Amino acid sequence: MLKVKNLTKHFGSKVAVDNIDLTIKRGQLIAFLGHNGAGKSTTINMLTGLLKPDAGSISLEGHQPAENQYTHYLGVVFQDSVLDKQLTVAKNLSIASKLYKDCNKQFCEDLMQKFEINAIKNQKYDSLSGGQRRRVDIVRSLLSQPELLFLDEPSTGLDIQTRKKIWEVLDQLRQEYGLTIILTTHYLEEANQADWVYVMDKGKIVASDTVDNLKAKYAKNSLTLFFKDESLAQSIPLNDNDQMSGKKVIVKITSYQEAMQMISRYQNDIYDFEYVHGTMDDIFIELTGKEIK
Numbered sequence: 298m299l300k301v302k303n304l305t306k307h308f309g310s311k312v313a314v315d316n317i318d319l320t321i322k323r324g325q326l327i328a329f330l331g332h333n334g335a336g337k338s339t340t341i342n343m344l345t346g347l348l349k350p351d352a353g354s355i356s357l358e359g360h361q362p363a364e365n366q367y368t369h370y371l372g373v374v375f376q377d378s379v380l381d382k383q384l385t386v387a388k389n390l391s392i393a394s395k396l397y398k399d400c401n402k403q404f405c406e407d408l409m410q411k412f413e414i415n416a417i418k419n420q421k422y423d424s425l426s427g428g429q430r431r432r433v434d435i436v437r438s439l440l441s442q443p444e445l446l447f448l449d450e451p452s453t454g455l456d457i458q459t460r461k462k463i464w465e466v467l468d469q470l471r472q473e474y475g476l477t478i479i480l481t482t483h484y485l486e487e488a489n490q491a492d493w494v495y496v497m498d499k500g501k502i503v504a505s506d507t508v509d510n511l512k513a514k515y516a517k518n519s520l521t522l523f524f525k526d527e528s529l530a531q532s533i534p535l536n537d538n539d540q541m542s543g544k545k546v547i548v549k550i551t552s553y554q555e556a557m558q559m560i561s562r563y564q565n566d567i568y569d570f571e572y573v574h575g576t577m578d579d580i581f582i583e584l585t586g587k588e589i590k
Protein backbone atom coordinates (compact mmCIF):
# COMPACT_ATOMS: atom_id res chain seq x y z
CA MET A 298 0.00 0.00 0.00
CA LEU A 299 2.73 2.46 1.02
CA LYS A 300 6.28 2.25 -0.25
CA VAL A 301 9.01 4.62 0.92
CA LYS A 302 12.61 4.64 -0.32
CA ASN A 303 15.60 6.57 1.02
CA LEU A 304 13.46 9.19 2.81
CA THR A 305 15.62 11.96 4.29
CA LYS A 306 15.00 15.29 6.01
CA HIS A 307 17.49 17.81 7.42
CA PHE A 308 16.78 20.84 9.57
CA GLY A 309 19.87 22.99 9.03
CA SER A 310 22.82 20.75 9.76
CA LYS A 311 20.68 18.29 11.77
CA VAL A 312 19.50 15.07 10.11
CA ALA A 313 16.00 14.46 11.51
CA VAL A 314 15.23 11.49 9.23
CA ASP A 315 18.15 9.62 7.76
CA ASN A 316 17.61 7.60 4.60
CA ILE A 317 14.75 5.34 5.72
CA ASP A 318 12.85 2.66 3.76
CA LEU A 319 9.35 1.48 4.65
CA THR A 320 6.95 -1.09 3.19
CA ILE A 321 3.45 -1.07 4.62
CA LYS A 322 0.72 -3.52 3.63
CA ARG A 323 -3.03 -2.89 3.66
CA GLY A 324 -4.78 -3.61 6.96
CA GLN A 325 -1.62 -3.62 9.06
CA LEU A 326 -1.08 -1.85 12.36
CA ILE A 327 2.38 -0.33 12.16
CA ALA A 328 4.23 1.23 15.10
CA PHE A 329 7.07 3.74 14.98
CA LEU A 330 8.73 3.35 18.34
CA GLY A 331 11.30 5.83 19.56
CA HIS A 332 12.40 8.44 22.08
CA ASN A 333 11.73 12.17 21.91
CA GLY A 334 13.55 13.53 18.90
CA ALA A 335 14.04 10.13 17.21
CA GLY A 336 12.42 11.44 14.00
CA LYS A 337 8.94 9.90 14.24
CA SER A 338 6.87 13.08 13.77
CA THR A 339 9.12 14.31 10.98
CA THR A 340 8.57 10.97 9.21
CA ILE A 341 4.79 11.19 9.68
CA ASN A 342 4.77 14.80 8.47
CA MET A 343 6.51 13.74 5.27
CA LEU A 344 4.21 10.75 4.80
CA THR A 345 1.12 12.94 5.20
CA GLY A 346 2.47 15.46 2.70
CA LEU A 347 2.87 18.28 5.25
CA LEU A 348 6.64 18.38 4.95
CA LYS A 349 8.66 18.07 1.77
CA PRO A 350 11.46 15.52 2.00
CA ASP A 351 15.00 16.54 1.04
CA ALA A 352 15.45 13.21 -0.68
CA GLY A 353 13.67 9.92 -1.29
CA SER A 354 10.37 8.73 -2.70
CA ILE A 355 6.92 8.05 -1.22
CA SER A 356 4.24 6.09 -3.07
CA LEU A 357 0.77 5.36 -1.68
CA GLU A 358 -1.19 3.05 -4.00
CA GLY A 359 0.93 4.51 -6.79
CA HIS A 360 0.28 8.16 -5.81
CA GLN A 361 2.81 10.73 -4.61
CA PRO A 362 2.12 13.24 -1.78
CA ALA A 363 1.94 16.18 -4.22
CA GLU A 364 -1.07 14.61 -5.98
CA ASN A 365 -4.63 15.40 -4.84
CA GLN A 366 -5.62 11.72 -4.80
CA TYR A 367 -2.90 11.04 -2.20
CA THR A 368 -4.69 12.89 0.61
CA HIS A 369 -8.00 11.12 -0.15
CA TYR A 370 -6.49 7.96 1.30
CA LEU A 371 -5.42 9.60 4.55
CA GLY A 372 -6.77 10.38 7.98
CA VAL A 373 -4.44 12.08 10.45
CA VAL A 374 -4.62 12.64 14.20
CA PHE A 375 -1.90 15.09 15.17
CA GLN A 376 -0.43 15.51 18.64
CA ASP A 377 -2.15 18.92 18.79
CA SER A 378 -5.79 18.97 17.73
CA VAL A 379 -6.83 20.85 14.60
CA LEU A 380 -10.36 21.45 15.94
CA ASP A 381 -11.76 24.83 17.03
CA LYS A 382 -11.79 24.94 20.84
CA GLN A 383 -14.62 27.48 20.99
CA LEU A 384 -17.04 25.45 18.87
CA THR A 385 -19.12 22.50 20.00
CA VAL A 386 -18.13 18.95 19.08
CA ALA A 387 -21.15 18.72 16.72
CA LYS A 388 -20.25 21.98 14.94
CA ASN A 389 -16.60 20.98 14.61
CA LEU A 390 -17.51 17.61 13.13
CA SER A 391 -20.14 19.11 10.84
CA ILE A 392 -17.54 21.56 9.43
CA ALA A 393 -15.06 18.71 9.00
CA SER A 394 -17.61 16.46 7.28
CA LYS A 395 -18.46 19.23 4.74
CA LEU A 396 -14.81 19.13 3.69
CA TYR A 397 -15.30 15.57 2.50
CA LYS A 398 -17.63 15.42 -0.47
CA ASP A 399 -18.14 11.70 -0.20
CA CYS A 400 -18.88 11.57 3.54
CA ASN A 401 -21.10 8.57 4.25
CA LYS A 402 -23.85 9.55 6.75
CA GLN A 403 -24.39 6.05 8.10
CA PHE A 404 -20.64 5.54 8.55
CA CYS A 405 -20.29 8.87 10.41
CA GLU A 406 -23.22 8.10 12.73
CA ASP A 407 -21.71 4.71 13.39
CA LEU A 408 -18.39 6.35 14.31
CA MET A 409 -20.14 8.75 16.71
CA GLN A 410 -21.76 5.80 18.41
CA LYS A 411 -18.66 3.61 18.53
CA PHE A 412 -16.51 6.37 20.04
CA GLU A 413 -19.39 7.44 22.37
CA ILE A 414 -19.50 11.01 21.08
CA ASN A 415 -23.27 11.57 21.19
CA ALA A 416 -23.33 12.32 24.93
CA ILE A 417 -20.77 15.11 24.53
CA LYS A 418 -21.68 16.46 21.10
CA ASN A 419 -23.22 19.70 22.42
CA GLN A 420 -20.24 20.58 24.61
CA LYS A 421 -17.59 23.04 23.47
CA TYR A 422 -14.40 21.23 22.47
CA ASP A 423 -12.58 23.38 25.05
CA SER A 424 -14.64 21.91 27.90
CA LEU A 425 -13.81 18.26 27.11
CA SER A 426 -11.43 16.04 29.07
CA GLY A 427 -8.21 14.84 27.41
CA GLY A 428 -9.68 11.43 26.61
CA GLN A 429 -12.90 12.93 25.19
CA ARG A 430 -10.88 15.31 23.00
CA ARG A 431 -8.79 12.47 21.64
CA ARG A 432 -11.94 10.48 20.79
CA VAL A 433 -13.38 13.47 18.93
CA ASP A 434 -10.05 14.05 17.11
CA ILE A 435 -10.04 10.42 15.96
CA VAL A 436 -13.65 10.61 14.79
CA ARG A 437 -12.81 13.80 12.86
CA SER A 438 -9.92 12.04 11.14
CA LEU A 439 -12.10 9.07 10.15
CA LEU A 440 -15.12 10.96 8.73
CA SER A 441 -13.86 10.59 5.15
CA GLN A 442 -13.46 6.81 5.68
CA PRO A 443 -9.73 6.92 4.98
CA GLU A 444 -7.81 3.78 4.12
CA LEU A 445 -4.72 4.83 6.05
CA LEU A 446 -4.89 6.45 9.48
CA PHE A 447 -1.90 8.19 11.07
CA LEU A 448 -1.94 8.56 14.84
CA ASP A 449 0.87 10.69 16.25
CA GLU A 450 1.29 9.58 19.87
CA PRO A 451 -2.40 8.77 20.34
CA SER A 452 -2.15 7.68 23.96
CA THR A 453 0.00 10.43 25.45
CA GLY A 454 -1.65 11.65 28.65
CA LEU A 455 -4.58 9.24 28.49
CA ASP A 456 -5.62 6.86 31.25
CA ILE A 457 -5.61 3.11 30.66
CA GLN A 458 -9.40 2.82 30.32
CA THR A 459 -9.57 5.49 27.61
CA ARG A 460 -6.65 3.91 25.75
CA LYS A 461 -8.35 0.54 25.92
CA LYS A 462 -11.63 1.95 24.62
CA ILE A 463 -9.93 3.74 21.71
CA TRP A 464 -8.02 0.60 20.71
CA GLU A 465 -11.12 -1.57 20.93
CA VAL A 466 -12.88 0.63 18.39
CA LEU A 467 -9.83 0.99 16.13
CA ASP A 468 -9.40 -2.79 16.08
CA GLN A 469 -13.06 -3.13 15.15
CA LEU A 470 -12.57 -0.69 12.25
CA ARG A 471 -9.53 -2.64 11.06
CA GLN A 472 -11.59 -5.80 10.98
CA GLU A 473 -14.70 -4.22 9.49
CA TYR A 474 -13.15 -2.29 6.63
CA GLY A 475 -9.45 -3.12 6.55
CA LEU A 476 -8.25 0.20 7.94
CA THR A 477 -4.45 0.48 7.94
CA ILE A 478 -2.98 2.33 10.94
CA ILE A 479 0.45 3.89 11.40
CA LEU A 480 1.14 5.17 14.88
CA THR A 481 4.04 6.75 16.66
CA THR A 482 4.46 5.88 20.28
CA HIS A 483 6.67 5.89 23.35
CA TYR A 484 4.40 3.22 24.87
CA LEU A 485 5.76 -0.25 24.57
CA GLU A 486 2.36 -1.80 25.13
CA GLU A 487 1.01 -0.03 22.04
CA ALA A 488 3.91 -1.27 19.94
CA ASN A 489 3.23 -4.74 21.36
CA GLN A 490 -0.09 -4.89 19.48
CA ALA A 491 1.45 -3.90 16.16
CA ASP A 492 1.83 -6.26 13.20
CA TRP A 493 5.12 -4.60 12.36
CA VAL A 494 7.41 -2.32 14.37
CA TYR A 495 9.94 0.22 13.11
CA VAL A 496 12.28 1.17 15.94
CA MET A 497 13.71 4.66 15.31
CA ASP A 498 16.77 6.25 16.86
CA LYS A 499 18.54 9.44 15.74
CA GLY A 500 16.59 9.55 12.47
CA LYS A 501 17.42 5.98 11.48
CA ILE A 502 15.37 2.78 11.52
CA VAL A 503 17.46 0.64 13.83
CA ALA A 504 15.14 -2.38 13.61
CA SER A 505 12.18 -3.38 11.49
CA ASP A 506 10.33 -6.59 12.23
CA THR A 507 7.34 -8.26 13.84
CA VAL A 508 7.06 -8.02 17.63
CA ASP A 509 7.63 -11.77 17.92
CA ASN A 510 10.80 -11.70 15.80
CA LEU A 511 12.13 -8.65 17.64
CA LYS A 512 11.58 -10.43 20.92
CA ALA A 513 13.26 -13.59 19.63
CA LYS A 514 16.27 -11.60 18.36
CA TYR A 515 16.77 -9.02 21.08
CA ALA A 516 14.69 -9.68 24.16
CA LYS A 517 16.47 -11.39 26.99
CA ASN A 518 14.51 -14.25 28.47
CA SER A 519 15.62 -15.10 31.95
CA LEU A 520 15.67 -18.31 33.90
CA THR A 521 15.89 -18.19 37.68
CA LEU A 522 17.15 -21.36 39.34
CA PHE A 523 16.58 -21.83 43.08
CA PHE A 524 19.33 -24.16 44.35
CA LYS A 525 19.07 -26.40 47.38
CA ASP A 526 22.16 -24.75 48.89
CA GLU A 527 24.62 -21.92 48.18
CA SER A 528 27.58 -24.11 47.28
CA LEU A 529 25.58 -25.66 44.45
CA ALA A 530 24.61 -22.18 43.20
CA GLN A 531 28.27 -21.10 43.29
CA SER A 532 29.34 -23.99 41.09
CA ILE A 533 27.33 -22.65 38.10
CA PRO A 534 29.44 -21.02 35.34
CA LEU A 535 28.07 -17.46 34.87
CA ASN A 536 28.19 -15.10 31.89
CA ASP A 537 28.49 -11.28 32.16
CA ASN A 538 24.73 -10.62 32.38
CA ASP A 539 23.97 -13.46 34.77
CA GLN A 540 23.52 -12.88 38.51
CA MET A 541 23.90 -14.91 41.65
CA SER A 542 22.49 -14.10 45.08
CA GLY A 543 22.63 -16.75 47.82
CA LYS A 544 20.85 -19.84 46.54
CA LYS A 545 19.33 -17.98 43.58
CA VAL A 546 20.93 -17.79 40.12
CA ILE A 547 19.42 -15.72 37.27
CA VAL A 548 20.73 -16.59 33.82
CA LYS A 549 19.94 -14.78 30.56
CA ILE A 550 19.03 -17.24 27.85
CA THR A 551 17.94 -16.99 24.24
CA SER A 552 15.43 -19.78 23.87
CA TYR A 553 12.98 -22.04 25.59
CA GLN A 554 15.13 -25.03 24.51
CA GLU A 555 18.16 -23.57 26.30
CA ALA A 556 16.01 -23.14 29.43
CA MET A 557 14.88 -26.78 29.24
CA GLN A 558 18.49 -27.97 28.91
CA MET A 559 19.56 -26.01 32.00
CA ILE A 560 16.62 -27.20 34.05
CA SER A 561 17.32 -30.83 33.19
CA ARG A 562 21.09 -30.39 33.79
CA TYR A 563 20.48 -29.05 37.32
CA GLN A 564 17.23 -30.87 38.12
CA ASN A 565 18.73 -32.73 41.10
CA ASP A 566 20.33 -29.55 42.55
CA ILE A 567 17.34 -27.17 42.41
CA TYR A 568 14.05 -27.05 44.30
CA ASP A 569 12.29 -24.61 41.93
CA PHE A 570 12.73 -22.45 38.83
CA GLU A 571 11.07 -19.46 37.12
CA TYR A 572 11.13 -18.71 33.38
CA VAL A 573 10.36 -15.10 32.34
CA HIS A 574 9.98 -13.98 28.72
CA GLY A 575 11.90 -10.90 27.59
CA THR A 576 9.94 -7.73 26.87
CA MET A 577 9.84 -4.86 24.38
CA ASP A 578 11.88 -2.85 26.93
CA ASP A 579 14.80 -5.26 26.48
CA ILE A 580 14.58 -4.81 22.72
CA PHE A 581 14.70 -1.05 23.02
CA ILE A 582 17.66 -1.05 25.38
CA GLU A 583 19.49 -3.58 23.23
CA LEU A 584 19.00 -1.51 20.08
CA THR A 585 19.44 2.04 21.37
CA GLY A 586 21.21 1.65 24.68
CA LYS A 587 18.44 3.66 26.34
CA GLU A 588 15.30 2.82 28.29
CA ILE A 589 11.91 3.84 27.02
CA LYS A 590 9.12 4.97 29.33
Ligand SMILES: Nc1ncnc2c1ncn2[C@@H]1O[C@H](COP(=O)(O)OP(=O)(O)OP(=O)(O)O)[C@@H](O)[C@H]1O
Binds near residue numbers: 312313335
Ligand atom coordinates in the same frame (compact mmCIF):
# COMPACT_ATOMS: atom_id res chain seq x y z
N1 LIG B 1 10.89 22.38 12.38
C1 LIG B 1 12.03 21.95 12.91
N2 LIG B 1 13.13 22.72 12.92
C2 LIG B 1 14.30 22.28 13.44
N3 LIG B 1 14.48 21.05 13.97
C3 LIG B 1 13.41 20.23 13.98
C4 LIG B 1 12.14 20.63 13.46
N4 LIG B 1 11.27 19.58 13.61
C5 LIG B 1 11.97 18.61 14.21
N5 LIG B 1 13.25 18.98 14.43
C6 LIG B 1 14.32 18.17 15.05
O1 LIG B 1 14.37 16.94 14.36
C7 LIG B 1 14.59 15.86 15.27
C8 LIG B 1 13.45 14.85 15.14
O2 LIG B 1 12.28 15.43 15.70
P1 LIG B 1 10.84 14.70 15.67
O3 LIG B 1 9.84 15.69 16.17
O4 LIG B 1 10.61 14.11 14.33
O5 LIG B 1 11.08 13.54 16.72
P2 LIG B 1 9.98 12.58 17.40
O6 LIG B 1 10.58 11.23 17.37
O7 LIG B 1 8.65 12.76 16.78
O8 LIG B 1 9.95 13.12 18.89
P3 LIG B 1 8.70 13.23 19.92
O9 LIG B 1 8.50 11.83 20.42
O10 LIG B 1 9.22 14.15 20.95
O11 LIG B 1 7.53 13.78 19.17
C9 LIG B 1 14.70 16.48 16.65
O12 LIG B 1 16.07 16.65 16.94
C10 LIG B 1 14.01 17.83 16.50
O13 LIG B 1 14.58 18.78 17.37
